[in-house]
Amino acid sequence: MEKFIIALDQGTTSSRAVLFNKEGQIVGVAQQEFRQIFPKPGWVEHDPMEILNSQLAMLSKVIDDHHVTPKNIAAIGITNQRETTVVWNRKTGRPIFNAIVWQDKRTAPICEALKSQGLEEYVRDTTGLVIDSYFSATKIKWILDNVEGARALATKGELAFGTVDSWLIWNMTGGTVHATDYSNASRTMLYDIRRLAWNKKLLQALDIPGSVLPEVKPSASDFGIWKHGDVEIPIRGVAGDQQAALFGQACFTPGMAKNTYGTGCFMLLNTGTNIQQSKNGLITTIAWGLDGKVEYALEGSVFIAGAAIQWLRDSLHIIDQSKDSEYFAAKALGVDDVYVVPAFAGLGAPYWDMYARGAIFGLTRDTGKDHLIKATLESLAYQTKDILMAMEEDAGIKLSSLKVDGGASANNILMQFQADILATEVERPEVIESTAVGAAYLAGIHVGLWKKEDIVNHRKVQKVFNPAMEAARRDKLYRGWKKAVERCKGWAE
Numbered sequence: 001m002e003k004f005i006i007a008l009d010q011g012t013t014s015s016r017a018v019l020f021n022k023e024g025q026i027v028g029v030a031q032q033e034f035r036q037i038f039p040k041p042g043w044v045e046h047d048p049m050e051i052l053n054s055q056l057a058m059l060s061k062v063i064d065d066h067h068v069t070p071k072n073i074a075a076i077g078i079t080n081q082r083e084t085t086v087v088w089n090r091k092t093g094r095p096i097f098n099a100i101v102w103q104d105k106r107t108a109p110i111c112e113a114l115k116s117q118g119l120e121e122y123v124r125d126t127t128g129l130v131i132d133s134y135f136s137a138t139k140i141k142w143i144l145d146n147v148e149g150a151r152a153l154a155t156k157g158e159l160a161f162g163t164v165d166s167w168l169i170w171n172m173t174g175g176t177v178h179a180t181d182y183s184n185a186s187r188t189m190l191y192d193i194r195r196l197a198w199n200k201k202l203l204q205a206l207d208i209p210g211s212v213l214p215e216v217k218p219s220a221s222d223f224g225i226w227k228h229g230d231v232e233i234p235i236r237g238v239a240g241d242q243q244a245a246l247f248g249q250a251c252f253t254p255g256m257a258k259n260t261y262g263t264g265c266f267m268l269l270n271t272g273t274n275i276q277q278s279k280n281g282l283i284t285t286i287a288w289g290l291d292g293k294v295e296y297a298l299e300g301s302v303f304i305a306g307a308a309i310q311w312l313r314d315s316l317h318i319i320d321q322s323k324d325s326e327y328f329a330a331k332a333l334g335v336d337d338v339y340v341v342p343a344f345a346g347l348g349a350p351y352w353d354m355y356a357r358g359a360i361f362g363l364t365r366d367t368g369k370d371h372l373i374k375a376t377l378e379s380l381a382y383q384t385k386d387i388l389m390a391m392e393e394d395a396g397i398k399l400s401s402l403k404v405d406g407g408a409s410a411n412n413i414l415m416q417f418q419a420d421i422l423a424t425e426v427e428r429p430e431v432i433e434s435t436a437v438g439a440a441y442l443a444g445i446h447v448g449l450w451k452k453e454d455i456v457n458h459r460k461v462q463k464v465f466n467p468a469m470e471a472a473r474r475d476k477l478y479r480g481w482k483k484a485v486e487r488c489k490g491w492a493e
């Protein structure tokens with residue numbers, strides 16, 4: 001009997017369901033974008049019901065489109081935009097507020113209060129993170145403090161918090177399972193990544209009752225059953241999207257790294273069972289819990305990457321589709337004077353500046369749309385260079401090749417510029433949906449369909465981009481970028 005696995009990839013801008021056959025090949029994809037809500041400058045929200053409905057619609061669509069008999073689907077794996085915070089009423093099942101998205105900056109004052117209590121080192125040691133509005137903790141507090149009646153309900157144990165994986169699991173299991181996995185828990189700024197437990201001191205500091213929290217499980221384990229009519233499919237794999245991509249790129253051993261170009265850009269380096277702390281502005285995160293152990297990664301998180309291309313499309317209306325950026329940027333090749341710093345949501349690693357804001361530099365009378373598009377694309381590569389330099393210094397290694405994936409890695413001009421500006425080979429696999437691959441394999445491994453090593457055998461390289469830029473030009477360009485970043489810092493303070 002033909003067996004399938006479905007990965008649900010709930011990203012920042014779209015919900016995708018990806019159907020894999022037993023050979024680990026993608027045989028179907030259903031995808032739907034959903035609304036980005038920007039109520040105030042610096043605020044970013046999603047409607048949790050839109051997240052849920054679009055994700056379930058894509059799950060049903062991929063099954064229907066490919067005429068798969070549901071009983072042939074061995075398991076579902078879930079991977080998700082991380083940190084994004086949903087709080088819902090356990091009795092009604094309804095969210096009490098919109099999801100506060102990872103990019104949202106409204107909780108910067110709560111972060112400042114934590115810093116002034118001298119908690120920075122404690123947070124780093126315990127959770128592996130820096131104090132920043134990026135993570136879930138301060139978003140939960142904001143909802144409890146600002147939604148009428150929320151705190152009273154929370155105190156009575158009637159509210160549940162979840163990252164998007166938990167929200168989907170809760171709904172798919174009819175409100176019977178309130179759970180997450182280690183990789184997602186490690187993004188809340190409430191989870192002790194050494195002791196593998198929720199941290200009481202941080203919960204107290206933020207006045208968050210422990211009763212709202214989900215159970216934390218290994219990334220390949222039993223997350224309940226999706227019942228839909230007479231269809232029953234087990235949910236057996238869960239991981240945050242960036243950790244899932246690390247898994248999907250088969251970065252199983254310490255020293256292996258990948259960089260995913262989605263809405264943001266996230267480079268993760270496997271550090272095995274070693275909890276490595278960064279001296280250069282990176283964070284420490286749980287990669288996954290598998291085979292009875294937890295493994296860790298160093299991460300460089302860039303907040304705005306593909307989102308900057310969407311800004312060209314949706315706000316400036318100078319491209320119709322993201323992929324058109326390649327065509328227009330090609331027309332401006334050789335013109336290097338313009339820089340776009342897309343600090344629309346502050347700056348993440350290695351700068352961690354919640355008050356930085358975006359800017360365009362180097363405009364002259366002849367600057368046109370093509371230059372702006374090229375500079376925006378290049379900003380993804382410059383931000384990646386910032387991260388790679390920090391990571392190589394932290395880990396004391398020199399990457400010979402960077403494994404890339406995610407939507408924007410399809411862009412050849414960007415990938416060539418990436419290789420040039422890093423002076424490092426860039427390797428793009430045939431399947432750039434590594435996130436979905438990772439989630440599918442976590443589920444497939446748990447139901448015995450695959451072994452970890454199968455990913456290595458199934459993974460194929462599609463193209464290698466070799467660095468071709470002269471060192472002098474590369475250094476000059478990167479100096480320009482650093483200068484531009486300096487001028488964006490602290491803008492909204």
Ligand SMILES: Nc1ncnc2c1ncn2[C@@H]1O[C@H](COP(=O)(O)OP(=O)(O)O)[C@@H](O)[C@H]1O
Nearest residue numbers: 011012013262263306307309322323407408411
């Ligand atoms: N050819 C392309 N060139 C540049 N950016 C692209 C291209 N294709 C997609 N993108 C960008 O990549 C992002 C989508 O990638 P995806 O991996 O689906 O992200 P997410 O999981 O965050 O929703 C969007 O922000 C889009 O603007």
Ligand SMILES: O=P(O)(O)OC[C@H](O)CO
Nearest residue numbers: 011012081082262263264
């Ligand atoms: O939506 P993506 O794929 O850019 O991922 C978002 C990250 O998980 C945020 O930490």
